[in-house]
Amino acid sequence: MIRPVARPAAGAAVLVVLAQLALVAGPALVAYGIDNALPALREGRSGPLVLASGVYLVAALAGGWLGAATVRASARVSQTILLELRRRVFRHTQRLDLEFHERYTSGRIISRQTSDLDALRELLDGGLTTLASSVLAIAFTAIGLAVLDWRSGLLLVAAVVPGIVLTRWFQVRSQAQYRASRTSAARLVVQFVEAMTGIRAVQAFRREAQTEAAYDALAEEYRANSAEAIRVNGVFDTGLTLIANVTVAVVLLVGGLRVLDGGLEVGVLIGAVLYTRRFLAPLGQIGMFYNSFQSATAALEKVAALLAEEPTVPDPVRPVALPSVRGDLRFADVTFGYGGGPIVLPHLDLHVPAGQSVALVGRTGAGKSTVAKLLARFYDVRDGAVLLDGVDVREIAPGDLRRAVVMVTQEAYLFSGSIAANIAIGRPGATAAEVEAAARAVGVHELVAAMPDGYDTDVDKRGVRLSAGQRQLVSFARAFLADPAVLVLDEATSSLDVPGEAQVQRGLRTLLAGRTAVVIAHRLSTVMGSDRVLVVDDGRVLEDGSPDELVAAGGRFARLHEEWQRSLAAPA
Template sequence: MSGARSSPAPLGTPAADPPAPGAPSESAAAVRRRSLRLLGTLLRPVARRAWWTVALVVLAQLAAVAGPALVAYGIDHALPALAARDDAGPLVRAAAAYLALALVGGLLSAEVVRASARVSQTVLLDLRGRLFRHTQRLDLEFHETYTSGRVISRQTSDTDALRELLDGGVTTLAGSGLAMAFTAVSLALLDWRSGLVLLVAVVPGVVLTRWFQLRSQRYYRRHRTAAARVIVRFVETMTGIRAVQAFRREDRAAATYDDEAVAYRRTTAQAIRVNGVFDTGLHLIGGATVAVVLLAGGLRVLDGGLAVGVLVAAVLYARRFFQPLAQIGMFYNSFQSATAALEKLSALLAQEPTLPDPARPVALPHVRGDVRFVGVEFGYGTGPTVLPALDLHVPAGQTVALVGETGAGKSTVAKLLARFYDVRAGAVLLDDVDVREVAPPDLRRAVVMVTQEAYLFSGSVAANIALGRPGATREQIEAAARAVGVHELVSAMPDGYDTDVDKRGVRLSAGQRQLVSFARALLADPAVLILDEATSSLDVPGEAQVQRGLRTLLAGRTAVVIAHRLSTVMSADRVLVVDGGRVVEDGSPAALVEAGGRFADLHAQWQATLHTPPHPAPRPDPHPHPPTW
């Protein structure tokens, strides 16, 4: 029972992430600022540990960069001392220092990995908690627009992209930048001519890196988008697998998924090709630089202008210089992925509920259940008006049934009463208090809605019933189950009330799940109970059992019942026939039948189905056998 909605995209057409309802499109600068704000709030609690990680990176790079200088000292000073004076001390000290630096560097590198992992996991724990809590707070309007596949993508692939950046990407960038700076300074101090060669070689390296960044940014965004579409398509297909199989759409769904997977493969291949060109180019530049340093330095060694140890150290430094540049290029991939993910995550967290909490909530600890709709006008989002002007009074303790054609406005009335949506004009009053002003805990305790889905969570049957009152005792849970007639069913299960509803071999039918949801609602003991097609999934024996439970469930409380089955409607105190968002008939079931009209027609049709023979008379055989004599 909803109003007019926009048609969904056809199967195989992935939709873009919708903006917040009513929010204007953001500029790129605004998106960047929003993402940076989110990152700042995530990093602020771990700032001290992050700076400690940076200090470890600096120490690790200093230990690594000292190696070639020790090699030069060993060749140019320690070896001549050994040869001239038979003094092995300098060589031993140089070797011991090299070994100690290698050991310290290894320990520091390991500690960098552990420290960065602690920082990243703390950030991700905070982020995942924020996403879960915030998504729960968002109202039905958001969840009916933003598909479950996209929400799952935010919690999985996007948080993983951020994890890859925080786990090693940031420390890799810092370490690589420091390694290049320390290497260049060390080489310049050791031999400025070799340092000049390195400076010249940096130019094509920077040009290649910039080329890689520009193309990587474009291809990697396509890659992330394609990956998200594959996840969304898979989740949505598996979520709707019953419909897929019922309508024999497996081949079509597989073809659509294959299209998304092929697009993902194509974008991945493009990103890999760019990476390949970048790696190859860096190796060529690095190899050419080493060759020039070796050639120029070797000639100077022959002329006596350069020591052999310094030449060896210069070659080692030149070779070492371009390795971090490759790591910086690889970091850019992770950076682009994390940036795109952070934009999506911040967009989700920036969405505000369209149902704001009241500024001055009114406490209603004891609700009578008096309901009024005063001049209510409503439409979904920016769509057409569904309820043009509704005035309705349901006294406390009365059971009202809403009937009418699909789309007439019945479920919309129920959703407004439960405050799943807010009215455009007018007010919905509970005990003469606007539901928009009622304290949310009091409203959720006072108004409970049971829908036809009857969703059961993973866990025991008892835990699912106790969802209506988390602190309920086992005796209270069993009493609620007995009242609605589901106790015998649960007792016959393998582990009784402790049976896991997801355990293999224990599968509840739709009707049985509905009975459990009735027990849950009864245990919650609301002042106002809404049943939205809650008996639609029951068979005839099950419906008779539920009708007995409903009498217990509805006794002493206000109830709004939406049902197509008149067997449920006839027990109501009052029936409202809704058409086009307006109440066109109002009265007791018997009075409306007596008066004639739409409800009388529905009642007549229902009575006709009750008197229809369950099995039609056999039709005569059009080709009778000839008689036998």
């Protein structure tokens, strides 16, 4: 990720070096001014003092300008890297399959995109330039002091030893502490997101107190970890300040005695003291950099782990184009199980001719939705193949497959935006007339037209301005507009009331006409209009025939039909 910004990064590195060179010249110029320029001024020569003052002013201005330029250059580099990393995380997360998203909580994904990338931002924005500046400041200061007075340099070397020991202690302590802080922060975000996502269940079952207690416990854990990190920082900062002050006092004492003996000039002593104070300050900055580094390392491990996730439903290496699809479906000896779990579909053989509507019924967990997910290629089979017009869906170009097979689920998810925009997801670029025609086909036009802004009405986040049944009708209009060759309805009418269901049944007849349909439903009112019904149990087809044939056969479907008829006859 650094390679594309290598040239700007090299420019920032040059600016860092020049800035430190400009700043390190100050104490030497002060020493020159006191020991050489002031005596020359007494002799009536003002040139040396003007020269020393002018050079000092130029060095100070240059140091300030170069420091500001360093910040701007490093910010451009860091923001370019972070932008690409943020985009890469989002792109990769979208590429990952349904199996990943079902086991990787939304709170953890949000934490990767927010707090973890923020930790990297803190490191890249100022941490790296701070480290480079501090290391160069120490090196240049040591060289300057050695040139100015090597004996004072020896005292400084003696002071470095406890500084290094303290810095190492801080590194060890802060490493564990910052990892704990990152972990507790991520857990806090996950708890908050899950509580807010499931707020309806929390309030419905009066779980506010328990949820609050769980959140409070995680918040207290985060507070304790942060407080300990602050304590470690406090010990480190205080220790470095103590070492610096003691070192300055020793250099001043020893140097003062040498001045009295005539072995050292006053200007050199003042320069040595300034260099000494300047030498130890960067150790604290290096320690603070290590804080950012540990936090960013822990965050980067999590981001890298996310980016290392491989999709279990990869795009085909040599995709087969299917510009026109008839809709002939076949499950050829399909065996499937989720993840490394038990087999859900054992050796399923099924053929659905083009244009036929097939309903799958059975108890919960029988494998009906699994058939739908395999057909839409949300998962790949373990053995066998799912064929569309004789082509394995694993080999079909993803764009062609998504145009050919559209799945409408029970959730009926709506995005923030207008109703028209949500319907147009079925076919981006559709005209307003086409969107309205799709809405009319499924019977939702009157509902939309009665809203304050019509098709421009904002459904708000997750469609909360619409009822569950209304959201389902909008999702049907979206599917109608997509005009797929194969339509999969997975409990798509479960959210509808009786009037709404009757309305949708009329729309379904239009929607299903002339296309292959796989309908999964518990309501037999949706099933009875199908050409063919499959009774599924434990991933196996137990009964197969038209609705009337299966009712006459007296098997499981006949019993389900009888129970449905009794429910219709029962008084409200």
